[in-house]
Amino acid sequence: MVKNSNQMLSSRLSSLVREMLGDSSGIMAFAGLIILIIFILMALFAPLIAPYSPVQPSGNPLSPPSWHHIMGTDNMGYDVFSRFIYGSRMALTIASVATLIAAGIGIPLGLVVGYFGGALDRVITMIMDSVYTFPGLILAIAIAAVLGPGIINISLSIAVVYIPTYYRVIRSQVTSVKNELYVESAYSIGAKTSTIIFKYILPNVLPSIIVVLSMNIADAIMTEAGLSFLGLGITPPTPDWGYDLANGQQFLISNDWWMAFFPGVAIILIVLGFSMFAEGLNEYFNPNIGEKR
Amino acid sequence: MGVLSIKNLSIEYKTRSGTVRAVEDVNFVVGEHESLGVVGESGCGKSTLGTAILRLLPPNAKIKGEIVFNGKNLLSLTDEEMRKIRGKEIAMIFQDPMTSLNPIMRVRDHFFELFKVHEPTMKKDEMTRLASEALESVGTDPKRLDNYPFEFSGGMRQRVMIALAIALKPKLLIADEPTTALDVVVQEQIMQVLKNLMKTKNMSLILITHDMGIVAELAEKVAVMYAGNLVEHGEIKQIYNEPKHPYTKMLLESIPNIKLEDTELKYIPGSPPDLKNPPKGCKYYPRCPYAKEICKIKEPETVEMGGRKVKCHLYSGSGNE
Amino acid sequence: MKSYILTRIGLSIPMILIILTIVFFVLRVLPGNPVLAMLGPKAPPSVVKAMEHQMGLDKPILVQYVDYLKNIAKGDFGHSTVTGMPVLKELMQKFPATLELTIFSMAVAVFIGIFYGTIAAYKLGTPIDISARIYSIFVYSFPVFWFGLMLQLIFGVWLHWLPVSGESSPFMTPDPIHTGIYVLDAIINGQWDVLKDSLEHLILPSLTLGIVISSIFVRMVRANVVLTLSQQFVVAARARGVKEKTVLFKHALKNALPPILTIMGLQFALLLGGAVLTEVTFSWPGIGSYLVNRIHSRDFAAIQGTIVFFAIFVAIISILVDVINAWINPRVRY
Numbered sequence: 001m002v003k004n005s006n007q008m009l010s011s012r013l014s015s016l017v018r019e020m021l022g023d024s025s026g027i028m029a030f031a032g033l034i035i036l037i038i039f040i041l042m043a044l045f046a047p048l049i050a051p052y053s054p055v056q057p058s059g060n061p062l063s064p065p066s067w068h069h070i071m072g073t074d075n076m077g078y079d080v081f082s083r084f085i086y087g088s089r090m091a092l093t094i095a096s097v098a099t100l101i102a103a104g105i106g107i108p109l110g111l112v113v114g115y116f117g118g119a120l121d122r123v124i125t126m127i128m129d130s131v132y133t134f135p136g137l138i139l140a141i142a143i144a145a146v147l148g149p150g151i152i153n154i155s156l157s158i159a160v161v162y163i164p165t166y167y168r169v170i171r172s173q174v175t176s177v178k179n180e181l182y183v184e185s186a187y188s189i190g191a192k193t194s195t196i197i198f199k200y201i202l203p204n205v206l207p208s209i210i211v212v213l214s215m216n217i218a219d220a221i222m223t224e225a226g227l228s229f230l231g232l233g234i235t236p237p238t239p240d241w242g243y244d245l246a247n248g249q250q251f252l253i254s255n256d257w258w259m260a261f262f263p264g265v266a267i268i269l270i271v272l273g274f275s276m277f278a279e280g281l282n283e284y285f286n287p288n289i290g291e292k293r
Numbered sequence: 294m295g296v297l298s299i300k301n302l303s304i305e306y307k308t309r310s311g312t313v314r315a316v317e318d319v320n321f322v323v324g325e326h327e328s329l330g331v332v333g334e335s336g337c338g339k340s341t342l343g344t345a346i347l348r349l350l351p352p353n354a355k356i357k358g359e360i361v362f363n364g365k366n367l368l369s370l371t372d373e374e375m376r377k378i379r380g381k382e383i384a385m386i387f388q389d390p391m392t393s394l395n396p397i398m399r400v401r402d403h404f405f406e407l408f409k410v411h412e413p414t415m416k417k418d419e420m421t422r423l424a425s426e427a428l429e430s431v432g433t434d435p436k437r438l439d440n441y442p443f444e445f446s447g448g449m450r451q452r453v454m455i456a457l458a459i460a461l462k463p464k465l466l467i468a469d470e471p472t473t474a475l476d477v478v479v480q481e482q483i484m485q486v487l488k489n490l491m492k493t494k495n496m497s498l499i500l501i502t503h504d505m506g507i508v509a510e511l512a513e514k515v516a517v518m519y520a521g522n523l524v525e526h527g528e529i530k531q532i533y534n535e536p537k538h539p540y541t542k543m544l545l546e547s548i549p550n551i552k553l554e555d556t557e558l559k560y561i562p563g564s565p566p567d568l569k570n571p572p573k574g575c576k577y578y579p580r581c582p583y584a585k586e587i588c589k590i591k592e593p594e595t596v597e598m599g600g601r602k603v604k605c606h607l608y609s610g611s612g613n614e
Numbered sequence: 615m616k617s618y619i620l621t622r623i624g625l626s627i628p629m630i631l632i633i634l635t636i637v638f639f640v641l642r643v644l645p646g647n648p649v650l651a652m653l654g655p656k657a658p659p660s661v662v663k664a665m666e667h668q669m670g671l672d673k674p675i676l677v678q679y680v681d682y683l684k685n686i687a688k689g690d691f692g693h694s695t696v697t698g699m700p701v702l703k704e705l706m707q708k709f710p711a712t713l714e715l716t717i718f719s720m721a722v723a724v725f726i727g728i729f730y731g732t733i734a735a736y737k738l739g740t741p742i743d744i745s746a747r748i749y750s751i752f753v754y755s756f757p758v759f760w761f762g763l764m765l766q767l768i769f770g771v772w773l774h775w776l777p778v779s780g781e782s783s784p785f786m787t788p789d790p791i792h793t794g795i796y797v798l799d800a801i802i803n804g805q806w807d808v809l810k811d812s813l814e815h816l817i818l819p820s821l822t823l824g825i826v827i828s829s830i831f832v833r834m835v836r837a838n839v840v841l842t843l844s845q846q847f848v849v850a851a852r853a854r855g856v857k858e859k860t861v862l863f864k865h866a867l868k869n870a871l872p873p874i875l876t877i878m879g880l881q882f883a884l885l886l887g888g889a890v891l892t893e894v895t896f897s898w899p900g901i902g903s904y905l906v907n908r909i910h911s912r913d914f915a916a917i918q919g920t921i922v923f924f925a926i927f928v929a930i931i932s933i934l935v936d937v938i939n940a941w942i943n944p945r946v947r948y
Contacts, residue, residue: 023309130632134928137887138905142921145909146641222757226891229759230906245760249895252767260767264760271755279751347853353739380854387853392846395865406864407854457854 029280035273106166114174330508527601701919710794712900722824727831879935
């Protein structure tokens with residue numbers, strides 16, 4: 001029995017994949033996914049891929065891209081390419097932790113509040129809306145300034161900004177699903193509230209989460225890079241794209257451009273990966289008018 | 294030659310998943326002061342046909358054949374020449390009256406825009422006079438010229454649409470499902486409006502609909518379409534009393550009749566073919582109770598019999614009876 | 615209409631209060647004694663205690679909270695621990711620079727968004743449309759600060775066309791200053807060389823922020839115009855022989871734009887975050903770089919005051935946008 005359902009699952013998955021590849025939004029989702037996987041692998045296997053240590057001088061400082069250092073070296077003599085690779089660790093770690101915390105608080109909160117409604121709903125939603133409409137980066141800056149550097153602190157600062165995002169998405173889904181007939185029938189046959197919430201509402205609300213999660217991680221990476229750029233991120237010399245960008249600014253004037261250029265490219269690529277994945281998925285499953293025929 | 298002559302008209306749409314053959318080799322003529330009903334189920338190509346006459350199809354549509362109006366092939370005109378015909382010689386009204394008027398323009402502005410485009414020298418009072426006349430002929434108070442669309446109900450908006458369409462006295466009016474989005478009572482009102490117009494104006498009407506009932510009320514001739522083909526065409530009394538094509542027969546039979554003792558509603562089993570990969574032979578073959586071997590292989594020819602046209606092997610004399 | 619405005623303002627007050635409260639507690643309840651942070655860990659305890667007393671930090675937390683709210687209502691945002699000046703005064707001095715940057719960036723973003731988005735929608739499916747979709751996804755992933763650096767590199771370092779930092783060259787400030795927005799003041803004074811200098815300094819920062827934000831606007835405009843163009847009244851107008859240009863502008867755009875502009879107004883918060891990064895990148899003397907600088911100098915009051923200022927500013931803008939929208943669209947004013 002188990003074997004059969006696994007087979008069914010894998011054959012359903014493979015036909016889904018083949019269908020998606022035939023459509024331009026499906027292709028975009030896949031392209032995004034591939035970029036993501038490359039970066040995740042890069043982060044996991046950094047020590048094996050990077051030619052040099054990112055925190056030890058490995059060449060003459062400020063040397064332009066060459067065969068030995070394909071992205072050049074920075075003012076401390078560190079290899080920019082190695083820092084490019086290791087930077088993915090910081091970006092992905094902080095973004096994932098932040099997103100997990102934000103989702104971990106926002107989703108259950110949205111589920112419960114959306115289900116019960118009432119005064120609790122109004123108060124909490126008002127708080128969430130206030131945070132949501134406030135410029136996220138500035139809020140993160142304020143919290144990061146107080147908490148100080150460190151992976152957990154930065155993740156927390158970023159997480160606070162995104163809690164309302166998850167809360168709102170889940171809550172609106174829950175309030176619409178809540179009134180569906182199948183929930184009412186579950187209720188009428190005596191199902192417990194927690195069962196209704198977790199077994200009936202949650203599975204119907206989850207699919208939209210993947211798209212939101214993906215877009216959110218992209219945003220979180222941007223925010224983290226912004227924080228480090230402003231000097232509020234991790235402490236040097238830990239490889240971090242935002243920090244390297246800030247560091248590279250002073251050398252632009254002497255046309256030593258590679259220190260500022262490549263970390264930015266890294267951010268662009270990884271954000272593109274997440275965006276394309278989320279976009280492609282979203283468009284494939286919910287095509288817009290005029291987008292598909 | 295009549296007002297409008299459709300010759301060998303075929304329309305294809307290029308889509309991501311293939312080429313859709315929406316209309317195939319359609320031929321018919323609409324005479325002066327004639328009202329023609331074009332009927333068929335959803336997706337049979339009737340709306341595409343109507344929209345094609347005014348060349349309002351989306352850019353991925355390819356049209357072959359001829360659409361001759363007043364001696365000129367509309368398909369060979371330039372965009373500018375075609376634009377001059379729209380709204381003035383040929384007019385069209387659409388299905389959903391709720392969204393057919395610009396929400397931020399008054400009714401008067403709709404009319405004035407129309408007049409300015411086609412008669413640039415017309416003076417304001419002349420425009421107001423024409424607009425009021427048009428509104429009156431559809432049973433609407435001319436004082437409502439200064440209203441915005443949201444101040445009208447659906448039925449009234451449709452009347453305004455019709456007034457706009459006939460204001461410049463076109464020779465041909467194409468009505469694409471004008472009553473489909475309206476409730477039955479309002480439907481009847483709109484039908485009255487159209488009937489009145491047909492009585493008082495020298496205008497031809499092409500009424501596109503899936504409702505056999507309103508066709509019977511209004512049209513002199515009827516053209517039945519199925520899967521992009523014109524399967525039967527003739528005078529309405531003839532066709533409704535003695536339908537020849539199996540599809541027409543079953544269409545008419547499926548209309549619920551309060552007088553009959555039947556307790557079961559008749560319907561046509563199966564569904565229309567995929568227009569991207571139409572089968573060889575007659576497209577109605579899978580659902581036809583009179584189907585023969587030849588129907589599967591060869592497309593039937595259009596035969597003229599007693600003043601009507603039928604596209605069916607039963608009458609083309611080819612193959613066994 | 616008046617009642618709508620009042621209701622709207624009334625609704626904003628809880629929102630502002632919530633942000634003020636969050637800021638208050640974040641800055642006080644979280645670990646990190648601000649006084650120690652300011653004076654350094656080696657400060658003698660008596661000095662620390664004196665400082666705490668002076669800053670009112672030894673009172674019970676709720677008393678501090680009430681005082682805090684009372685002060686803000688009076689317009690007292692505290693005094694900078696670095697310069698000793700009232701924070702609000704410093705903010706008001708620097709705010710025009712941020713306003714100038716924000717307005718010009720918004721203008722760039724709106725212009726690109728409407729222009730590119732509309733053309734893409736009109737030519738749906740063509741290479742122009744596809745390029746617009748690629749543009750919006752691609753440019754969206756540009757970090758604002760990286761893009762600024764690249765523009766500095768190309769136009770400042772390589773081409774020497776434009777300055778890369780600051781709001782003006784030395785001795786090129788408008789004299790006298792009226793609004794604080796240099797471009798405006800230069801025009802008022804008729805000082806055309808100052809105007810030229812100010813504009814030159816404004817170009818790169820505005821383009822940086824404006825282009826990145828435009829990626830969101832292009833996609834949004836495109837989606838809205840596509841939707842509007844598919845509406846039946848557009849086809850109906852065409853069916854009456856109306857010229858294409860008129861169909862596009864008078865029928866489609868005139869209907870599509872109001873909701874678009876509203877959404878753009880609501881994106882303002884996004885712009886402010888980017889503005890902070892842009893100000894730092896270009897050493898633009900606005901409240902964004904003020905905030906970041908004071909964070910590095912641990913100027914506790916300035917940090918708090920700036921966040922409060924941002925909260926009030928965002929609230930005012932969203933009230934404005936909502937009121938304008940209600941004025942244009944009477945159906946909103948329940």
